[in-house]
Amino acid sequence: MKQQLFSTTLDNGIVVLGERLPGLESAAVAFHLPVGAVHDGPGRCGLATLAGEMMLRGAGGRTSREVIESLEGAGVQWAHSVSTSHSSFAGAMVARQLIPALPIYADIVRRPRLPADELEPARQMVLRNLAGTEDDPAHRTMAALRQLHYPSPWGMPAEGISAEVAELGIGEVRDFVARRVMPRGSIIAVAGRIEWPEVVDRIAALFGDWTTAGDASVASGTRGPRVRHVPHDSQQTHIALGWFAPPYASDDSYEASAALAILGGGSSSRLFTEVRERRGLCYSVSAGYHTLRDHAMAVCYSGTSAARAQETLDVMFAEIRRLPGTLEPAELERVKARAKSALVMQQESSAARAGDIARRWYHLQSMRSLAEELARYDQLSVESIERWLAAHPAAGLSVVSLGREPLEVPDDVQA
Amino acid sequence: MTFRHERLPNGLEIVAEVTDDALSTSVGFFVRTGARDETDATWGVSHFLEHMVFKGTDELSADEINRRFDWMGASANAFTSEEDTVYHAAVLPAQQHEATALLAAMMRPALRAEDFTTEKLVILEEIRMYDDQPPFGADERCRAAFFGFHPLGRSVLGTVESIEALPVEALREYHRRRYAPGNIVLAATGAVDFPALVGTARRHCGDWAPFTESAPTAGVVPGRGPGQSVFEAIVRPAATLAYGVRMSAGPAGDDPERFAAKLLATVLGDDSGSRLYWALVDPGTAEQASCHHQDFRDAGLFTTQLACDGADATDLLEQVTDIYATAAAGGITGAELEQARNKLAGRVVLVGERPRRRLFSVGLEWARSGHYRSVADDLAIVERLSLDDLHRVLAGWPLHGPAAVVLAGPGGSADGSDPTDPSVAAADDTQ
Numbered sequence: 001m002k003q004q005l006f007s008t009t010l011d012n013g014i015v016v017l018g019e020r021l022p023g024l025e026s027a028a029v030a031f032h033l034p035v036g037a038v039h040d041g042p043g044r045c046g047l048a049t050l051a052g053e054m055m056l057r058g059a060g061g062r063t064s065r066e067v068i069e070s071l072e073g074a075g076v077q078w079a080h081s082v083s084t085s086h087s088s089f090a091g092a093m094v095a096r097q098l099i100p101a102l103p104i105y106a107d108i109v110r111r112p113r114l115p116a117d118e119l120e121p122a123r124q125m126v127l128r129n130l131a132g133t134e135d136d137p138a139h140r141t142m143a144a145l146r147q148l149h150y151p152s153p154w155g156m157p158a159e160g161i162s163a164e165v166a167e168l169g170i171g172e173v174r175d176f177v178a179r180r181v182m183p184r185g186s187i188i189a190v191a192g193r194i195e196w197p198e199v200v201d202r203i204a205a206l207f208g209d210w211t212t213a214g215d216a217s218v219a220s221g222t223r224g225p226r227v228r229h230v231p232h233d234s235q236q237t238h239i240a241l242g243w244f245a246p247p248y249a250s251d252d253s254y255e256a257s258a259a260l261a262i263l264g265g266g267s268s269s270r271l272f273t274e275v276r277e278r279r280g281l282c283y284s285v286s287a288g289y290h291t292l293r294d295h296a297m298a299v300c301y302s303g304t305s306a307a308r309a310q311e312t313l314d315v316m317f318a319e320i321r322r323l324p325g326t327l328e329p330a331e332l333e334r335v336k337a338r339a340k341s342a343l344v345m346q347q348e349s350s351a352a353r354a355g356d357i358a359r360r361w362y363h364l365q366s367m368r369s370l371a372e373e374l375a376r377y378d379q380l381s382v383e384s385i386e387r388w389l390a391a392h393p394a395a396g397l398s399v400v401s402l403g404r405e406p407l408e409v410p411d412d413v414q415a
Numbered sequence: 416m417t418f419r420h421e422r423l424p425n426g427l428e429i430v431a432e433v434t435d436d437a438l439s440t441s442v443g444f445f446v447r448t449g450a451r452d453e454t455d456a457t458w459g460v461s462h463f464l465e466h467m468v469f470k471g472t473d474e475l476s477a478d479e480i481n482r483r484f485d486w487m488g489a490s491a492n493a494f495t496s497e498e499d500t501v502y503h504a505a506v507l508p509a510q511q512h513e514a515t516a517l518l519a520a521m522m523r524p525a526l527r528a529e530d531f532t533t534e535k536l537v538i539l540e541e542i543r544m545y546d547d548q549p550p551f552g553a554d555e556r557c558r559a560a561f562f563g564f565h566p567l568g569r570s571v572l573g574t575v576e577s578i579e580a581l582p583v584e585a586l587r588e589y590h591r592r593r594y595a596p597g598n599i600v601l602a603a604t605g606a607v608d609f610p611a612l613v614g615t616a617r618r619h620c621g622d623w624a625p626f627t628e629s630a631p632t633a634g635v636v637p638g639r640g641p642g643q644s645v646f647e648a649i650v651r652p653a654a655t656l657a658y659g660v661r662m663s664a665g666p667a668g669d670d671p672e673r674f675a676a677k678l679l680a681t682v683l684g685d686d687s688g689s690r691l692y693w694a695l696v697d698p699g700t701a702e703q704a705s706c707h708h709q710d711f712r713d714a715g716l717f718t719t720q721l722a723c724d725g726a727d728a729t730d731l732l733e734q735v736t737d738i739y740a741t742a743a744a745g746g747i748t749g750a751e752l753e754q755a756r757n758k759l760a761g762r763v764v765l766v767g768e769r770p771r772r773r774l775f776s777v778g779l780e781w782a783r784s785g786h787y788r789s790v791a792d793d794l795a796i797v798e799r800l801s802l803d804d805l806h807r808v809l810a811g812w813p814l815h816g817p818a819a820v821v822l823a824g825p826g827g828s829a830d831g832s833d834p835t836d837p838s839v840a841a842a843d844d845t846q
Contacts (some may be wrong), residue, residue: 023436024768072688073754075761094764124699132702132722134655135549233653235543267469267491268481277477280536283544305543334485341488341507345439348769362726 005357006196007103012210013184016203016368017357019191021350027192028092028350029102031109034185036085038218039176040410043167046160049082050126050168051176054088056080057118060107060275062116070104078352082158084292086362087181092351095193099202103183106206109186112177119170127166130159138303141402144230146290148298149242149396152221182214183207189358218388227399229406237309237403239303241316244396247300248291248363255388257289258380259336260298261335263323264288268334275302281312293363298394306404313407324389327382336377343373418787419609425625426597429616430781432773432789437605440511441480441774443503444518444611445600445782448593450497451566451711459573460581460589461497463538467586467730468502468521469493470530475520477530477642487513490771494623495571499782505771508606512615515601519619522594531583539579542572549722550658551651555824557660557718558820567711597628605770609767645819650844656702657728657824659721661735665812668783670711674796675804676708680717681755682747682805683739683814688754690738691719701731706814712783717814725824732820739814756797763793 004020021168040047057064071078076091083204089108091101133139188207190199199250245256264271264287275285288298300320304312347370348353397413421429449461470477484491484504491504491514502521504514546552555570573581601616603609666672684691684706689706695704703722708715723731766772767790780786788796 023438025764026768064697068688069754072758075757077758077761077765078687092765093761097761121698125696126699128656128699128702128723131655131724132549137547209503234547236540236547266481266485268478270483273478273481276537277481278533280533281540283537283541303544304540330486334482337488338485339488342440342490344507345490345771347438347506348771349765351765 003367003371005367006200007361007367008200010183010208011202012208013186014210015361016188016200017187017189017361018194018196018199019353019357020194020196021192024348024350025093025095026092027095027098027190027194028354029090029098029105030189030358031089031090031105032187032189032362033083033087033109033181035087035180036083037156038085038153039180040153040156041219043164044172045156046078046126046130046165047168047172047176048087048180049131049158049160050122050165051173051180052087053122053126054079054114054118054173055112055177055181057122058113058115060111062104062107063222067104067108071101074101075103076101078221084154084156084158090351090355090356098190098192098194099198102202102206109181110207110210114170114177116175119173123165123168126160127162130162130165133159137232137234137236137238137300140230140232141240141400142299142301144228144400144402145240145242145299145398148223148226148228148400150295151223153218154292154295160183173403178212179215182212182216183210184214187358187361189354189361191353191357192404194398217229226396227306227409230341230400230402231404232402234403235305236303236403237306237401237407239304239309239313239316239407240262240400241300241320241395242297242398244392245289245291245296247294247296249293252388253289253291253296254380255385256296256298256392258332258335259323259327259385259389260287260289261320261325261338262331264300265335266338270323271300271302271316274319275312275315279311279315281308281315285312285316291363309401309403309409313401313409317410317413320394325386327385329382331406332380332382332385335353336380339377340374343370416789418789420787421613423596423616423621425621425623426595426601427601427616427620428781429601429613429779430787431603431607431609431612432777432787433607434605435607437770438507439505439770440508440514440603440605440607441503441505441770442511442515442518442601442603443774443778444522445602445778446594447498447499447598447600447782449495449499449596450569450571452593453566453569455577457581457585457589458569458577459538459571460717461500462571462573463534463578464586464590465495465500465502466534466538467526467531467790468524470527470534471525472520472523473525474614480517480521482752483513483517489514497567497569497571499779501775503771503774504705505774505835508608509604511608512611515603515612515615516619519616522599522620523623524590526587526590528583531586531745535578535581538572539575540574542578544571549654549656550660550720551654551823552649553658553660554720555823556647556649557662557819557821560647560821561662561716562714566645567714568756579695596620596623597625599697600778600782602774602781604773604777604821608835614817628666644817647821649821650824651823652825654823654825656722657725657822658730659719659723659732659820659822661719661818661820662716662730663812663814663816663818665708665715665717666710666808667715668712670710670715671717672804672808672811673708673710675800675808676715678752678759678797678800679747679805679808680706680708681759682751683742685755685758688758690742691735694734694738695721695723695731700727704731716811721757725826728822728824736815743809743813743815746809747802749802752800752802752805759797762795763790763797767793
């Protein structure tokens with residue numbers, strides 16, 4: 001299958017990416033703006049999220065309500081999120097709606113009204129969402145792990161911190177949007193049944209004269225402690241472990257993510273087999289790879305009842321230690337098969353493709369075709385993964401537990 | 416897209432929606448059995464059996480099943496609901512036979528006692544996991560309150576007590592009765608080689624003995640839900656927000672009005688852009704306020720979900736009722752109808768191009784009704800719906816009428832007073 005990938009950079013720095021998927025009836029667009037939780041600033045955690053919410057509340061000639069109704073009236077399945085490094089405004093729709101939808105997004109991105117009377121509702125929405133995450137033990141556990149593992153502000157929670165969100169004013173929201181939302185570093189990705197020349201022309205017309213200089217600086221801090229227990233009155237104790245992995249742009253990230261997939265990536269993985277299938281210790285257990293642009297993390301997660309949490313943690317440690325030197329070719333073949341088929345099936349969703357090509361560009365500053373990606377998986381060997389494991393032993397683990405009682409963490413895993 | 420259908424002599428039905436240029440193939444066994452087919456003594460057995468199906472056959476170990484799925488690059492899983500148990504795999508087209516044959520083999524599991532003992536621990540963990548999460552059991556409790564003694568009121572997972580008490584023999588007996596070929600549909604979507612699919616089914620399912628006794632869906636027709644309102648509260652001191660679930664009667668799965676009911680729920684309570692959204696979510700009053708229509712073979716309901724501060728919960732539940740009453744009195748506008756129709760049509764198209772999503776539409780519909788609806792059929796239905804259709808549903812199934820309401824939250828102010836019972840407080844609804 002020959003992929004139809006396109007890219008161009010406008011004079012103001014906006015990168016426009018496209019993938020034509022003629023077998024689909026839909027088209028999707030993803031605006032990847034270079035403003036995220038890392039730009040919040042000290043004591044201002046949640047500013048990017050509040051600003052993103054405010055950008056939807058009136059833009060160009062449209063009121064808050066008209067923004068949503070114009071998208072939904074055109075049948076656009078819209079989504080908005082703020083992550084560590086980005087704000088994303090996305091939409092998936094029947095293909096013929098893409099060109100008419102672009103001016104709405106242009107208003108949101110370039111001409112948000114940021115009305116003072118919408119600040120309080122927007123703040124309340126952010127605070128309610130934050131309260132909702134407090135009730136999600138798995139989410140809290142992973143958020144705590146990111147904060148432990150990544151140097152500040154790369155691990156700060158994008159959803160914000162209540163006490164800090166409560167202090168934010170309309171002036172700083174407006175200032176933040178004016179300074180941080182800018183063309184340089186922005187990526188606009190479209191995928192699906194698209195006509196590339198038409199899309200590029202339209203995007204150039206809507207965004208080509210955008211010239212905000214902007215400020216992309218990030219104030220970096222330090223890492224927190226390595227081990228943390230979060231007291232929570234729940235039946236289950238949630239466990240998350242994190243340790244070094246190379247960021248996606250680094251070539252050996254493939255070795256790292258394959259090693260982690262063997263450890264805990266599928267139902268034949270070691271953690272699933274040893275923790276759940278053999279011992280019945282839990283319902284969910286997994287290992288995986290999480291990446292930012294300059295930092296990444298190997299992650300293990302499990303949730304199990306308090307009485308069996310220590311045993312679960314001990315088995316997880318044992319499997320992490322056992323991994324180097326014991327990889328089997330059949331394990332790698334299964335990981336390759338799963339990765340390849342996931343990559344191919346992603347081509348069936350315009351929304352997934354638009355998001356994916358935008359993210360990859362952010363990491364690599366280039367497009368990577370499916371064929372290149374598959375070829376890189378073919379290069380993986382037991383030897384190359386073993387070499388990576390030998391050079392990067394799982395050490396200095398960050399350990400989070402959330403539940404009624406803290407767990408015992410052996411000294412050697414913290415070293 | 417073309418639709419194909421075949422029936423084996425033992426009763427197994429095979430259906431496929433074939434899209435030649437699709438990149439993947441999805442295949443699934445849809446067993447017409449679920450929580451409503453259980454008794455007090457077998458509560459949770461459908462879901463337990465779903466887990467046990469992955470524990471192997473006389474020839475295949477659980478590890479071997481897991482390895483084979485991963486080796487195929489399959490995205491394989493299963494789920495159990497009130498009426499269906501579904502085993503499914505999405506694979507690249509070259510793996511169609513392997514995936515189908517493996518799923519077929521799994522439908523005749525060994526059901527070993529030692530696996531049963533280990534898996535019981537996993538299921539108890541699953542129950543605890545959901546119990547620790549929003550809405551903290553309010554959804555299951557609300558369905559129980561809505562359906563009363565009808566088996567649709569049974570929670571799918573069962574309870575810690577019912578699972579601990581379940582003997583392996585009950586599970587084996589349930590499998591013998593419910594997994595007869597005449598009670599199973601093999602469905603496939605995407606790039607399906609239909610003759611090959613039928614061939615695989617003949618080879619691997621053809622010798623399944625038909626069960627002579629019919630396996631009817633249990634339960635009497637529940638009518639239109641509770642005649643009077645029911646209110647319950649669940650107190651979770653550790654919860655940050657309060658979670659409300661409200662259920663009122665709606666068109667059933669065999670009622671032509673069910674399509675209008677789904678469009679109506681989109682107007683009133685879609686996650687964004689709906690009446691509930693503008694009244695409660697956009698102002699930041701509620702974290703969530705949404706409504707959807709769910710149907711079973713012979714029953715249907717409108718479910719409203721609310722998440723908000725505990726102190727606001729009672730007021731907001733009243734506001735929800737007022738919003739429904741206003742809609743019933745004043746009707747829906749043409750603009751609202753148009754927006755909801757465009758939204759639903761967009762969703763139909765987006766789901767339609769993903770074989771792994773279409774599998775559930777095609778398989779569940781055939782298992783329920785023996786009918787097939789294409790994406791074009793669904794679009795035509797959405798297109799035809801009018802204001803009159805919505806108003807007829809509003810009049811016939813008043814969402815502001817009698818309802819079961821359950822509120823789970825930190826307690827104290829949930830119903831305006833401190834519940835004296837720390838676990839459950841029951842009271843009549845205020846409306």
